[in-house]
Amino acid sequence: MLFRRSDLPLDRDPAGGFLPWIVGLMVYLAALALAGAVLADGLVERWRSDLADAVTVQIMPGADEQGAQTQADRVEEAVRFLAVVPGVASAKPLPQEDVLRLLEPWLGSGSIAEDLPLPALIAIELIPGAQVDLADLKHRLAEAVPGAVLEDHKPWLGDLARLARGIEILAIVTMALVAFASVLTIVFVSRSALAQHQEVIQVLSLIGARDSYIAAQLQAYSFRLATLGAALGVALALATVLAGSALLGRAETGLLPLAQSFSWRWLLLLLPVPAAGLIALATTRATVLRQLRRMA
Amino acid sequence: MVRFQRVGLRYGNGPEIFRDLTFSLPPGSFHFLVGPSGAGKSSLLKLLYLAIRPSSGTFSLLGRDVASLDREEVAMMRRRMGVVFQDFRLLDHLSALDNVALPLRVAGAKEEQVRSHVAELLAWVGLADHIHSLPATLSGGQQQRVAIARAVITRPNLLLADEPTGNVDDMIGVRLMYLFDELNKLGTTVVIATHNEGLVQRFRHPQLRIENRGVRLVPPAARATA
Ligand SMILES: Nc1ncnc2c1ncn2[C@@H]1O[C@H](COP(=O)(O)OP(=O)(O)O)[C@@H](O)[C@H]1O
Numbered sequence: 240m241l242f243r244r245s246d247l248p249l250d251r252d253p254a255g256g257f258l259p260w261i262v263g264l265m266v267y268l269a270a271l272a273l274a275g276a277v278l279a280d281g282l283v284e285r286w287r288s289d290l291a292d293a294v295t296v297q298i299m300p301g302a303d304e305q306g307a308q309t310q311a312d313r314v315e316e317a318v319r320f321l322a323v324v325p326g327v328a329s330a331k332p333l334p335q336e337d338v339l340r341l342l343e344p345w346l347g348s349g350s351i352a353e354d355l356p357l358p359a360l361i362a363i364e365l366i367p368g369a370q371v372d373l374a375d376l377k378h379r380l381a382e383a384v385p386g387a388v389l390e391d392h393k394p395w396l397g398d399l400a401r402l403a404r405g406i407e408i409l410a411i412v413t414m415a416l417v418a419f420a421s422v423l424t425i426v427f428v429s430r431s432a433l434a435q436h437q438e439v440i441q442v443l444s445l446i447g448a449r450d451s452y453i454a455a456q457l458q459a460y461s462f463r464l465a466t467l468g469a470a471l472g473v474a475l476a477l478a479t480v481l482a483g484s485a486l487l488g489r490a491e492t493g494l495l496p497l498a499q500s501f502s503w504r505w506l507l508l509l510l511p512v513p514a515a516g517l518i519a520l521a522t523t524r525a526t527v528l529r530q531l532r533r534m535a
Numbered sequence: 536m537v538r539f540q541r542v543g544l545r546y547g548n549g550p551e552i553f554r555d556l557t558f559s560l561p562p563g564s565f566h567f568l569v570g571p572s573g574a575g576k577s578s579l580l581k582l583l584y585l586a587i588r589p590s591s592g593t594f595s596l597l598g599r600d601v602a603s604l605d606r607e608e609v610a611m612m613r614r615r616m617g618v619v620f621q622d623f624r625l626l627d628h629l630s631a632l633d634n635v636a637l638p639l640r641v642a643g644a645k646e647e648q649v650r651s652h653v654a655e656l657l658a659w660v661g662l663a664d665h666i667h668s669l670p671a672t673l674s675g676g677q678q679q680r681v682a683i684a685r686a687v688i689t690r691p692n693l694l695l696a697d698e699p700t701g702n703v704d705d706m707i708g709v710r711l712m713y714l715f716d717e718l719n720k721l722g723t724t725v726v727i728a729t730h731n732e733g734l735v736q737r738f739r740h741p742q743l744r745i746e747n748r749g750v751r752l753v754p755p756a757a758r759a760t761a
């Protein structure tokens with residue numbers, strides 16, 4: 240049905256010529272929005288699995304001058320405090336080398352870092368599922384150990400998830416708008432093809448062509464153009480995403496690990512290709528059938 | 536085959552072309568449709584191939600009241616007819632072969648059958664060397680023969696031809712008339728609009744003569760030497 244020989248000289252249509260470009264451009268935008276949503280989703284998921292039950296405590300430096308205790312003393316005190324809190328599975332100080340490594344992207348690996356006053360970190364693991372009032376714990380810890388700041392990732396993970404959700408909604412709205420605009424464009428192109436080839440269509444009809452036969456010819460035509468355009472748009476969007484991730488990748492290794500967040504969700508980016516084809520097919524068919532009934 | 540009952544026709548608010556047109560054509564008949572230019576020969580044929588509808592009255596075609604046909608049934612009805620249009624209406628971008636093949640393809644015929652069948656018929660009408668030519672490269676007479684081949688390729692039940700010999704010389708005109716006769720002998724009902732008196736005299740078929748916004752049935756022309 241799609242690749243049959245055509246009775247209409249559709250290749251010479253002026254209106255059809257720009258269809259792939261319009262569809263391509265719109266699909267490009269939709270695919271970028273989709274890429275944003277997939278990326279945000281992947282990040283949230285990764286960070287959530289990494290951080291969901293992770294709570295850290297920072298023991299700030301500098302308090303040494305104010306109080307009598309050294310930073311190491313206060314780390315020990317905090318660990319002791321935390322160990323008996325219900326719901327806490329373990330509380331372990333992170334070796335200072337690990338802290339340095341975490342800061343490497345910002346400070347470099349020189350010896351300057353070793354001289355800097357750095358916070359000491361304590362990693363806390365919660366018993367999975369335990370309900371711990373972290374806000375209260377943070378308060379009590381700060382009172383018990385000077386300079387101890389409990390960092391709970393949950394609130395900003397929540398923010399991040401909301402942001403991802405927002406991007407997702409944006410992507411869906413963009414897709415809907417693009418689909419709607421595509422339908423309008425395809426209606427226009429179909430009508431103009433009908434008008435352009437009215438005589439040929441009349442002859443086809445006079446020698447016994449059903450409406451569906453005539454529609455099939457135009458359907459095949461707009462299916463081809465829309466699929467081509469969508470493929471173009473998706474290819475451009477993929478190129479943009481890859482280029483963008485290469486740039487980001489060079490700047491901040493580890494923060495936006497696109498390659499690592501690869502998942503089946505990236506296949507969603509291909510969705511606009513069959514979608515555009517099917518939308519074109521259905522729209523042209525409906526338009527042609529309606530116009531033919533009106534013409535008679 | 537065809538039965539008109541008090542059919543009236545006018546274009547828009549124009550003058551009446553037909554009024555109370557009543558006649559019938561039995562199956563297997565062969566008629567010339569004659570009348571001066573502008574009398575309504577083409578209009579009567581358009582009614583028959585369902586391109587226009589009567590302004591009043593109705594008629595039946597191949598046993599069906601045309602007023603009751605939906606679009607699908609109109610398409611099916613047209614597949615049982617062959618029409619030679621006065622202006623040919625060939626598709627410019629298709630070769631002679633593809634033009635003639637169109638009614639078969641539109642009806643969903645198998646491609647192997649289409650090609651051999653069409654080439655054979657084109658050879659028969661003297662266009663064996665022009666099978667792959669586009670209409671624009673053919674003479675008026677050659678285009679007309681392509682149009683005729685397209686009309687008869689399906690062996691229609693009803694053949695309608697509008698001045699089909701107007702652009703060809705007498706030799707070929709006669710050859711085409713034999714083709715129509717041949718089809719008629721196989722059972723096709725034929726109506727040929729013409730103002731070629733020579734043909735009407737030579738091929739003695741009854742005439743439908745358009746007069747006074749109606750038609751009069753005239754018996755076959757008498758032999759000149761009778
Ligand atoms: N589409 C049309 N619109 C308005 N008038 C038409 C149309 N077609 C034909 N006519 C008029 O109908 C009359 C009959 O035309 P036609 O059927 O072509 O006659 P013929 O074929 O016998 O020469 C003419 O007066 C012509 O002007």
Ligand SMILES: [Mg+2]
Pocket residue numbers: 576577578621697
């Ligand atoms: Mg005429």
